[in-house]
Structure formats: structure tokens, C-alpha cells
Amino acid sequence: MRGIFTRFFKDKKAMTIGFCLGALGFIEMYVALFPSIQKQANELNKMMESFPKEFMKVFGMDSAQLMFAKLENYMSTEYFSFFWPILVTIMAISFANAICVGEIEKKTIEITLAQPISRAKILLSRYLGGALAITLFTVVSSYGILGFAFLHKIDYSLANYATVAFVGTLCGLAIFSIATFFSVLFSERGRSTMATVGILLLMYALNIISGLKDSLQNLKYVSFFHYFNAPEVFGNNRIVDWSIIVFAGTILLFLLAAVLRFQKRDISV
Amino acid sequence: MSKAVIQIKDLKKYFGKVKAVDGISFDIEKGEIFGFLGPNGAGKTTTIRCIMNFLYPTLGSISILGKDAVKDSVFLKSKIGYLPGNVSLNNNWTGKSHIEYIESIRGKSENARELAKKFDLDLSKKFKNLSSGNKQKLGLVLALMSDPEIVIMDEPTVGLDPLLQNLIYEVLEDLRKKGATILISSHNLSEVERLCDRVGIIKAGKMVTVEPVAKLEGKKLHRVEVRFSDKYQKEEFKVKGVDTIEEITGGFIFTVGGDLNPLLQKITKHKITDIEITHANLEEIFLKFYEGGPK
Numbered sequence: 213m214r215g216i217f218t219r220f221f222k223d224k225k226a227m228t229i230g231f232c233l234g235a236l237g238f239i240e241m242y243v244a245l246f247p248s249i250q251k252q253a254n255e256l257n258k259m260m261e262s263f264p265k266e267f268m269k270v271f272g273m274d275s276a277q278l279m280f281a282k283l284e285n286y287m288s289t290e291y292f293s294f295f296w297p298i299l300v301t302i303m304a305i306s307f308a309n310a311i312c313v314g315e316i317e318k319k320t321i322e323i324t325l326a327q328p329i330s331r332a333k334i335l336l337s338r339y340l341g342g343a344l345a346i347t348l349f350t351v352v353s354s355y356g357i358l359g360f361a362f363l364h365k366i367d368y369s370l371a372n373y374a375t376v377a378f379v380g381t382l383c384g385l386a387i388f389s390i391a392t393f394f395s396v397l398f399s400e401r402g403r404s405t406m407a408t409v410g411i412l413l414l415m416y417a418l419n420i421i422s423g424l425k426d427s428l429q430n431l432k433y434v435s436f437f438h439y440f441n442a443p444e445v446f447g448n449n450r451i452v453d454w455s456i457i458v459f460a461g462t463i464l465l466f467l468l469a470a471v472l473r474f475q476k477r478d479i480s481v
Numbered sequence: 482m483s484k485a486v487i488q489i490k491d492l493k494k495y496f497g498k499v500k501a502v503d504g505i506s507f508d509i510e511k512g513e514i515f516g517f518l519g520p521n522g523a524g525k526t527t528t529i530r531c532i533m534n535f536l537y538p539t540l541g542s543i544s545i546l547g548k549d550a551v552k553d554s555v556f557l558k559s560k561i562g563y564l565p566g567n568v569s570l571n572n573n574w575t576g577k578s579h580i581e582y583i584e585s586i587r588g589k590s591e592n593a594r595e596l597a598k599k600f601d602l603d604l605s606k607k608f609k610n611l612s613s614g615n616k617q618k619l620g621l622v623l624a625l626m627s628d629p630e631i632v633i634m635d636e637p638t639v640g641l642d643p644l645l646q647n648l649i650y651e652v653l654e655d656l657r658k659k660g661a662t663i664l665i666s667s668h669n670l671s672e673v674e675r676l677c678d679r680v681g682i683i684k685a686g687k688m689v690t691v692e693p694v695a696k697l698e699g700k701k702l703h704r705v706e707v708r709f710s711d712k713y714q715k716e717e718f719k720v721k722g723v724d725t726i727e728e729i730t731g732g733f734i735f736t737v738g739g740d741l742n743p744l745l746q747k748i749t750k751h752k753i754t755d756i757e758i759t760h761a762n763l764e765e766i767f768l769k770f771y772e773g774g775p776k
Contacts, residue, residue: 215585223573319569323579323623325535327586328559478536480527481569 213337216324220341224307228345231303235296235353236360242290243360246283253280283361284372285447292376292442296353300384303349305408307342308391311335312474313404319481335474339392339467346388350381369449376446382459383440387412389466396474412436484510485544486631486662487532492541494527501527503686504541509664509679514657516677516694517666518767524686525666526566529635532664533563545631559587562629566636566666568620576604576611576619583623593626600648614645621652632656634665638672650676670767682767702761703741708732710752718747736761 249256257280280286312335315321324334354377361368387408394407415435422432432438439455485508494502502524509515519525530536532543534554543550545557570579580593597604600618611619617637624632632653638646653663653676667673673680674694681691702724708731718726718733720743727734731754737744741758748756 215582219578219582219585223571318572319567320571322533322535322563322565323570323583326533326558326561326563326565327583328555328557329586330555476537480530480536481565 213329213333216329216334216337217341220310220338221344224310224342224345227303227306228349231299231349232352232356235299235349236356238295239287239291239353239356240360242287243283243357243364243366246280246286246366247364249286250280256280282447283357283366283368284449285443287357288376288442288446291357292380292446296380296442297383297437297440299353300346300350300380301387301409301412303346304342304384304388305391305405307345308388308395308408309401309404311338311342311392311395313395313398313401316399316479316481317401321479322481325479331475332471335392335396335471339388339470342388342392343385346384347381350384351377354380372446372449375449375451376442379440379445379451379455379459382456382463383436386436386459386462386466389463389470393466393470393473396470396477399480486511486546487515487664488542488544489528489532490542490544492528492531492543493539494524494531494536495539500686502531505681505683505686505688506541507681507688507691509662511662512657512660513678514653514663514665514676516673516680517664517683518668518670518673518680519666519683520668523683525683526635527686528683529633529664529666532633533558533561559627560630562624562627562632564620564624564632564634564637566639568616570608570616570619570623572609573607575607576602576622579608579619579623580604580626583626587627590626592628593622596622596625614641617641617645617649621649625652625656630661632661632663634663636666636668638667638669646672702766703735703737704757704759704761705735705737705741705744705748706732706755706757706759707735707748707753708755710754713751718744720744720747 312321315324325331355373358368358370358373390411391404391408394404398404398407416437418431419435419437422429422435422438433454436459439452439458441452444450444452487509489508490506492502492505493500505524505528507515517525517528527536531538532545532550534550534557537551545553546560548557550557574582576597580590580597584590584593594604597618600622602615602618602622606615608616608619617640621637624634634653637653638649641649650672653665656663665673665676677694679691679693682689706729708729710731713732715726715728715733718735722737722739722741723735723744724738725736735744
């Protein structure tokens with residue numbers, strides 16, 4: 213198992229480093245801009261307050277959080293609400309595809325399947341390799357903010373970083389588990405990718421729709437974007453109710469489904 | 482007690498309505514080289530993938546070393562060296578990385594480096610930078626590096642130059658001497674003729690015949706080439722046993738399954754200038770099966 217885990221992680225090392233550096237580059241840009249944006253906070257806040265309340269509600273924002281008074285509030289809106297979820301989703305789907313469907317397309321899976329190791333162990337070894345890479349990315353792309361804040365002499369709230377790294381890792385792994393399931397379900401990378409992206413877009417849409425009408429508000433509970441609500445998690449250092457259970461449950465459920473499916477499916481390249 | 486190392490009983494593999502393998506049965510005995518012959522799409526690779534547990538049989542059973550190929554697949558793979566058709570490995574890994582990867586699962590190999598040396602294979606090159614022949618050599622090293630009791634090769638020489646083909650034949654013959662049991666699928670008849678003890682011919686998912694190569698070559702089909710100096714009609718030679726008649730200048734080439742006498746009686750009614758009777762080669766036997774001739 214260790215050999216497959218190590219090899220998978222090694223193969224994903226360059227991409228992980230690239231994503232970490234990309235995230236750090238964006239963080240530096242955002243953090244460097246923060247002091248000047250902070251100076252204009254009052255004007256920006258006035259502008260935000262002129263937006264319809266429904267608009268602010270739909271996007272889960274409130275004016276108090278958009279005051280840019282704190283680095284964490286600013287980064288939760290600018291970075292963790294949009295850029296970071298895209299990065300972690302691309303990473304999760306890419307690594308998940310490499311576990312099975314990518315190897316089927318490249319016709320390289322037979323060399324591993326011909327070895328004396330169970331399919332469950334093959335999948336779990338690769339999953340753990342990918343999970344480690346995603347965890348490292350989340351930690352670097354969260355705590356990286358702290359480093360640049362220190363460099364630019366900006367105040368920070370240390371506790372918020374542990375919270376966002378923890379919830380962010382769970383969220384990334386939940387997406388990774390869903391993508392892993394589709395990677396073993398399908399034999400074409402395009403279909404596997406579209407299935408995961410489709411589910412995430414649906415979750416995003418449901419989270420927005422839930423804010424439009426009181427009668428629809430319960431829809432938010434099926435969306436990861438409700439549980440990884442960056443202004444709450446990073447800005448307010450608060451773990452949204454049920455989020456750990458929902459993310460952990462998704463990880464276990466989809467990973468189990470992936471293992472069962474991988475053990476039973478025909479693999480023909 | 483049966484010496485069979487691989488036993489396949491009534492194996493069926495369906496993909497929806499497509500019957501890729503439709504009820505084949507055969508045994509492979511210890512120490513023999515068994516040739517699995519058939520054109521593309523006949524079901525050779527599907528059968529091999531079922532043996533390797535990449536595909537699950539729809540019906541039937543596969544037993545290897547007395548164990549079930551599905552339930553005991555992990556144990557059995559420790560005994561099997563597998564070379565896929567058109568070896569596809571990880572483009573960015575070197576030969577050395579591939580060997581280390583297999584070693585991380587199977588344990589340290591005693592002979593991987595020796596094999597690479599024997600094949601004159603540079604293990605420091607990335608797979609994508611290897612020629613097709615060297616890719617096949619690497620596949621062969623990976624298949625044989627753990628000294629397997631059973632070797633399964635899917636079209637091992639396809640696309641290779643004659644020198645490399647010969648190298649592979651030598652390796653297979655060495656393995657036979659060591660007592661390994663070998664299954665090779667092929668549509669290269671001359672290699673099957675050269676290497677195999679027995680051959681199974683598969684046609685549209687069904688096993689047409691399983692015979693010792695010598696028996697197939699010697700007993701079932703004759704090739705009769707004859708030239709006449711007098712007048713003759715093609716129709717008069719359409720007698721019992723004649724499978725095909727090919728017209729040549731001044732005569733015919735017949736392929737005859739079974740008794741030669743009815744044809745010879747017709748031939749001797751004419752003035753013969755030349756006649757040659759030989760055992761048909763495997764290719765002609767193969768074509769006979771595929772053209773739906775008598776069996």
C-alpha cells in the first residue's frame with residue numbers, strides 16, 4: 213500500500229506545489245492591496261449599503277462583514293468565497309481522475325491491477341496520497357495569508373486560520389471523495405469531471421436560491437457552500453452547525469461507495 | 482489427478498447484448514505453452530482479462546492453481562506475470578521507477594536488472610522516450626521480474642521487428658525450460674507454430690478447437706498442388722474432403738480435410754506433370770476455421 217501511496221503523492225507533487233505557489237501569489241496580491249482598500253473602507257461600505265438587502269442576503273453578505281476592518285473579513289470575501297474553492301475543486305477533480313478514470317483512458321491501469329494487491333487497497337492508497345496533497349494545499353493556502361500579513365505588518369486573528377484550514381480541508385476532501393466516486397463510476401474523464409462539477413454547481417445554485425425566499429431556505433442545507441461559508445468560518449471564526457458531520461459523512465459515504473464500485477466493476481482499457 | 486494449472490469452464494462474458502466470450506472451456510497444463518489464436522474481436526483479450534480478474538465473468542468459472550480466479554485474485558497475481566497487448570505505462574516514469582513501483586508491491590526483485598541488461602534496455606529513460614520495441618522490453622521485464630509460475634501475454638510480439646520477436650521467443654523458451662506455464666494470445670501463426678505445445682482457436686467468442694499444434698498441422702489438412710498436361714474441369718474435383726480449390730497455371734491447389742483418396746482418384750484420371758502433397762501450415766488451418774469450412 214505504501215508504495216502506491218508514495219508513488220501517487222510523488223506524481224502529484226509538482227501540481228500541488230504549483231497550486232500552492234499560485235494560491236500564495238494571489239494571497240500576496242490581495243494582502244498587499246488590503247491596507248489601501250482598508251483606507252477606503254467607509255466609502256466601500258456606504259456603496260455596499262446602497263445595494264438591495266435581498267442581493268446581500270442572496271450572496272450571504274452583510275454590510276458589517278464588508279467593512280474590511282479586518283484582514284480575515286476581507287480575505288474571506290475576496291479569496292475564500294471564490295478563488296480558493298475553484299482551486300481546491302480543480303485539484304480534487306484532477307487527483308480523483310488520476311485514481312481510476314484517467315488511468316483507464318491512458319491505458320495504464322492494467323500494470324497496477326496485475327499486481328498482488330486488492331483493488332480496495334489500490335484505491336485507498338491513491339486516495340490517501342491525494343488527500344495528503346489536498347490537506348497540504350489547504351494548510352499552505354490558509355496559513356500563507358498569515359505569512360504575508362506578517363510581512364506587510366497587518367494585524368491578524370491567529371485562531372481564524374486554524375478554523376479555516378480545518379473546515380477547508382474537510383470541504384476539499386468531501387469534494388475529492390465525490391470526484392473519486394465518479395472517477396471509479398465512469399470510464400471517460402469528461403463524464404466524471406462533469407458529474408462532480410454538476411453537483412457543485414447545483415449546490416452553489418441551491419445555496420443562492422435558498423436565500424431568495426423563506427420557504428426555500430432549507431435548500432441551503434444540501435449545499436457545501438452553506439457549510440463552508442467563508443465570512444462565517446474565516447471572518448467570524450465560527451464553524452457552521454453540522455458542517456463537520458456533513459463533510460465527514462460525505463467523505464466516508466462517497467469513499468465507501470467508490471471502494472465498493474471499484475471492487476466490483478469491469479475494467480477494460 | 483489433473484495437471485491443469487489454468488482451467489476455464491464454460492466461460493461467458495457479455496457486454497449488454499454483445500457476447501464477447503460465449504461459453505469457452507479449456508485447460509492449460511503445467512509447463513506448457515498454450516497459444517490462444519484468433520483474429521481481432523474474437524474474444525482472446527476478453528478471456529485474458531477475465532483470467533486476470535480485470536473483468537468479471539458473466540457465467541462460468543476460471544480456476545488457477547486450484548484456486549478461484551475471482552475470489553483468490555490477489556494470491557494468484559503473486560504467481561502470474563502479465564504482459565498486456567500494446568504495453569501502456571506511465572509516460573513520465575523511467576524504467577527504473579516502474580521497476581521500483583512493482584517492487585514496492587511484490588517485494589525486491591532478484592532479476593529485474595539482469596533482465597533489463599539482457600534486453601539491452603536503458604532503465605534511466607522515461608517511458609515516453611522509449612521506442613515501441615523498448616516499451617515492449619520494459620513490459621516484459623515487469624512481467625517476468627518476479628519469476629512467475631504462470632506467464633500470460635497478450636499478443637507479445639505485435640508490431641515488433643524480427644530481432645525482438647526472436648528475443649521474446651528465446652525468453653519464452655527459457656521460461657518453459659524452467660517449468661513455467663505460459664498462455665500467449667496471438668494472431669501471428671508462425672510464432673504459435675514455433676512456440677506452442679497446444680493451441681486454442683477462438684472464433685466469435687466460441688472455442689472452435691483446442692489441439693496440440695503438431696496434431697493440427699499434421700492430421701487435419703493437406704495441401705495438394707497439382708499440374709496437368711491434358712484438359713480438366715474444376716467441377717470434377719469437387720469431391721468429399723476438398724475444402725478449397727485455387728486455380729493456378731495448368732492446375733490447382735487443393736486443401737483437403739480428412740481422407741485424400743477421393744481426390745487422388747480424380748487426379749490420377751489425368752496426365753500429371755507435377756504433384757506436391759504437403760501438410761497444410763497453421764495459417765491454412767486457421768483460415769479453414771474462419772472460412773467456415775468443415776471441421
